[in-house]
Amino acid sequence: MKQLKVGNLILGDGAIPIQSMTNVPTSDREALYAQAKSLIDNGCDLVRVAVCSRAEAEICSKVFVELNAPVCADIQYDYKLAVLCSDLGFAKVRINPGNIGGDDKVGEVVAAAKANGTVLRVGVNSGSLHKDITAQYGKGAEAMVKSVEQNLRILERHNFFDTVVSLKSSSVALTVEANRLFRSRFDYPLHIGITESGIGENAVIKSAIGIGALLLDGIGETLRVSLSGDPVAEVVYAKKILRALGKDKNFxxxxxxxxxxxxxxxxxxxxxxxxxxxxxxxxxxxxxxxxxxxxxxxxxxxxxxxxxxxxxxxxxxxxxxxxxxxxxxxxxxxxxxxxxxxxxx
Ligand code: SF4
Missing domain, CATH: 3.30.413.10 (Sulfite Reductase Hemoprotein, domain 1)
Incomplete structure (x- = not known):
């Protein structure tokens, strides 16, 4: 299993870092600081933040320097923001190279990531597969893996391999199948979880089953329990899942x-x-x-x-x-x- 350094964390060394994502406005420095601190205090190892502008990137960077914690930027399409976050010292940037508008732009993102030691995360959600993929492979696990593979190959052509992968669905069975299939073909670290799992105990049960099945197979180097609502609950339940699986024994x-x-x-x-x-x-x-x-x-x-x-x-x-x-x-x-x-x- 390929190990990958994300800030002060090592993915693939046996520990399973817990992730969560802020949901206050990134532009609100005080609110972002308070929520990120609360996540970290409750055991979140890596906080992800949606970054939609230069101003937000700068606010976020300052907040996490103050917190002395690694941060992952979630970027949708703007490659310039990905480059900026990398230059600002974000440990990880989530972006799909197939979505940012051309190989030259991917080259700029990769150059910044290499220069700054930034890890990239590429991911697929079963609900948003490209029609070219579904036309050829359907909507199941094979299609999800092929979609991720396309993005990985783009990065590999730029000689970039410091990538974390996620394959998520609101279906527990499909998520588990897709991650197992991916791991049988690739050794990139996997960020695991059930997406759009819903609210309350139904969502927690879905996450626990999906994440549990994968971790018991030795699949998954970092995780997020995705829940609607206060993200601190994601961290609390992630810790409980790791404890139930014997991945955290210190309690x-x-x-x-x-x-x-x-x-x-x-x-x-x-x-x-x-x-x-x-x-x-x-x-x-x-x-x-x-x-x-x-x-x-x-x-x-x-x-x-x-x-x-x-x-x-x-x-x-x-x-x-x-x-x-x-x-x-x-x-x-x-x-x-x-x-x-x-x-x-
Ligand atoms: S430990 Fe005793 S009380 Fe508890 S379930 Fe077993 S038999 Fe019943």
């Missing part, structure tokens, strides 16, 4: 049983309370909150620590072995103390 993972009639306490509230109490932990630790001691200790045998049982028979256990019995309230506090001490070591 306190709280597992809990689904409960059954053997459980005689409000396990869901206790597990939620414990999760909130340990949210700031950045060391890998797995904690189980289980409904009964008969089955719970064994079922959560892979947890580092846990409690099982409720009011009458609460036990603390570690790695599947009972440590001690305590009244329920004391057991909760003791578990929290043990986990805190372990992660502070």
């Amino acid at each position: 306190c993972e709280v597992i809990s049983c689904p409960t059954c009639s053997r459980c005689n306490y409000d396990l869901a509230s206790i597990a939620d309370k414990f999760q909130k109490a340990t949210a700031s932990i950045t060391k890998p630790v797995k904690v189980a909150i289980m409904g009964c001691s008969v089955n719970g200790i064994g079922e959560a045998g892979d947890a580092d620590f846990g409690i099982a049982g409720g009011r009458e028979d609460c036990v603390i256990f570690a790695h599947g072995k009972l440590i001690r019995k305590l009244p329920f309230n004391e057991a909760y506090n003791e578990l929290l103390k043990m986990v805190t001490e372990f992660t502070n070591e």
Whole structure:
């Protein structure tokens, strides 16, 4: 897998940088700063910003110098803006060379990218395939890959290879198929995600399935969970997806049983309370909150620590072995103390 440096990030080294995109007016310096800072503070590794004029490029550049963070410019057709963003030090520029009006213009964009160490991103959205492509290849994964390939070949003719690729659709199945097909033919880093996924939990589920399927195949070097609304949510869910996949282990993972009639306490509230109490932990630790001691200790045998049982028979256990019995309230506090001490070591 080809590795690519994007600002202070390396794509292809095993870490999966999280991306998001601002949606306040780029011309509003204060709003852009506030939203970009909020994204970065919540764990966004690379912020993308739509840049539609020279003034916006300059505002954006200053904001991200102030934030000391890499930024990706999203350019539609204006190659001069792409050159300017590159010259201003943007880490990455999203532009499709087939859309900017000729080979000489591509040459200027490439020359600026080479001179400044800028990465380019080319991408295809299944909804906007060119009619020449659909006439020959239809509207499926093959057409998406051929569309991206056309853009890559334009850049390669200019001897430019520092390119990140995206192939997105609002269909989970098509996105996964297109990315798998691309990876079987090319080793450019992939920016993965489901586009136009919608709002709320339906959109999150679509993103989690699509991104999860690809990452479990080892496909995807950076990701975005595209959601309508506040982009900070994109970052929050991206982190949850990486944690669920084991790509980020530096946190306190709280597992809990689904409960059954053997459980005689409000396990869901206790597990939620414990999760909130340990949210700031950045060391890998797995904690189980289980409904009964008969089955719970064994079922959560892979947890580092846990409690099982409720009011009458609460036990603390570690790695599947009972440590001690305590009244329920004391057991909760003791578990929290043990986990805190372990992660502070
Ligand atoms: S751990 Fe006990 S309470 Fe929880 S689901 Fe299993 S048997 Fe039921």
